[in-house]
Amino acid sequence: MVDPANVLIVDDLPENLAVLGRILKNAGHRVRATLSGELALNAAAMEPPEVVLLDVMMPGIDGYEVCRRLKAEPLTADIPVLFVSALSDPTDKVKCFEVGCVDFITKPFDEREVLARVNTHTALSRARRQLEEKKRALEKTLADLEAAQSQLVGAAKMASLGVLTSGIAHELNNPINFVFANAQSCLKILLQLEAVYDLYDSLTPENFAEKLREIEAIKSKVDYQGCRHGLRELLDGIRVGADRTANIVRSLRYFSRNGASHSTGFNLHENIDTALLMLRNKIGKAITVECDYAAVPSVIAQPGALNQVIVNLVSNAVDAINEKPEPHHGDKIIIRTREAQHQGKPAVAIEVIDSGAGMSDETRAHLFEPFYTTKEVGSGMGMGLSITYGIVRNHGGVLEVEAMPGGGTLFRVLLPRQK
Numbered sequence: 001m002v003d004p005a006n007v008l009i010v011d012d013l014p015e016n017l018a019v020l021g022r023i024l025k026n027a028g029h030r031v032r033a034t035l036s037g038e039l040a041l042n043a044a045a046m047e048p049p050e051v052v053l054l055d056v057m058m059p060g061i062d063g064y065e066v067c068r069r070l071k072a073e074p075l076t077a078d079i080p081v082l083f084v085s086a087l088s089d090p091t092d093k094v095k096c097f098e099v100g101c102v103d104f105i106t107k108p109f110d111e112r113e114v115l116a117r118v119n120t121h122t123a124l125s126r127a128r129r130q131l132e133e134k135k136r137a138l139e140k141t142l143a144d145l146e147a148a149q150s151q152l153v154g155a156a157k158m159a160s161l162g163v164l165t166s167g168i169a170h171e172l173n174n175p176i177n178f179v180f181a182n183a184q185s186c187l188k189i190l191l192q193l194e195a196v197y198d199l200y201d202s203l204t205p206e207n208f209a210e211k212l213r214e215i216e217a218i219k220s221k222v223d224y225q226g227c228r229h230g231l232r233e234l235l236d237g238i239r240v241g242a243d244r245t246a247n248i249v250r251s252l253r254y255f256s257r258n259g260a261s262h263s264t265g266f267n268l269h270e271n272i273d274t275a276l277l278m279l280r281n282k283i284g285k286a287i288t289v290e291c292d293y294a295a296v297p298s299v300i301a302q303p304g305a306l307n308q309v310i311v312n313l314v315s316n317a318v319d320a321i322n323e324k325p326e327p328h329h330g331d332k333i334i335i336r337t338r339e340a341q342h343q344g345k346p347a348v349a350i351e352v353i354d355s356g357a358g359m360s361d362e363t364r365a366h367l368f369e370p371f372y373t374t375k376e377v378g379s380g381m382g383m384g385l386s387i388t389y390g391i392v393r394n395h396g397g398v399l400e401v402e403a404m405p406g407g408g409t410l411f412r413v414l415l416p417r418q419k
Ligand SMILES: Nc1ncnc2c1ncn2[C@@H]1O[C@H](COP(=O)(O)OP(=O)(O)OP(=O)(O)O)[C@@H](O)[C@H]1O
Pocket: 156, 312, 316, 317, 320, 354, 356, 357, 358, 359, 363, 367, 372, 373, 374, 375, 379, 380, 381, 382, 383, 384, 385, 386, 409
């Protein structure tokens, strides 16, 4: 037995309405009765019922038309309509279903049958409404989740940018330090040479011989030749240091807004070198990085995004090596590029191979899932590979992983040459 339903019955004969109404009311349902199609449509529009019992043959708007109009209105389209009729011709019955009814009660009707059909359709329609509400709630949850995920991806990007900027600061510090040290030494030498210069300046025909002796004495004391030579070397060092600083800053264009968001053709190897520069601090001295670059054609990609891919893969490779119980001096990361095929089309392969700890089957199964990490809290978010996977897929490529014989892991990015 379902909870009482709100039922609308439509028939042009008052005695039919009376009989149907009594059966339904006795069963506890709330009943509204109307004597014509027009009245039924008005009643349904004012307060949509849960079920409609509809006579077919009526003067004015007949049952078929009422049903059609109910189905055409979004407010009433989902209400189950049951035709109640003495029609026995299958063609007429089929027509009822064609205009959108869900069921048919043949006159003269049996009270139990009427109730069984009304109850069934009420229950079905309520269940469908509940499902729709659940679906809407699920859709909202999904939208919320997607929004949260994109925020998290953004946060992970910012976190890795934080690590990278500290790496860059470290890289910039070296050349700037020796520019500074060289400038100090230059200043010292200049002060000594200034003394010689001042003596030359004070030369007159009268004191010539005497001053010349003084000049010679001071020149040998300050190592005049050494100073001149040293000055040139120091200035050259300053030039090299400034050059290196400029190169580092220039390479950061991969992280600039414009560079990151547009697909262009660019030099893949320069891009990889930038990633390595940013990670030099993290890679440290114990791990050797070997670059095995083939003469690959330029790829069409977003330079910033590709840079992120390399940074993530190399960063994981470093972690995998450092996680070994006993990292040793032969530990290395090989970065290899070569021409390849992907789905029968020309592609470029970038492989990052490490001599690290490798991974378990469990890790292998969850590798690309957001937030999957085997690292300690605070040292890995588990976002690197899922972001990498997304970037590679957006470029129409694939990301593959293989275990290396003797331990270690290979990650391969296959990018189509033309997008
Ligand atoms: N080269 C690798 N060798 C062994 N295991 C790896 C390697 N790369 C990834 N993994 C495993 O896959 C997991 C997920 O990697 P992913 O880069 O997505 O996240 P993470 O490195 O843990 O954290 P995040 O990159 O967000 O800092 C890692 O925790 C690690 O267990």
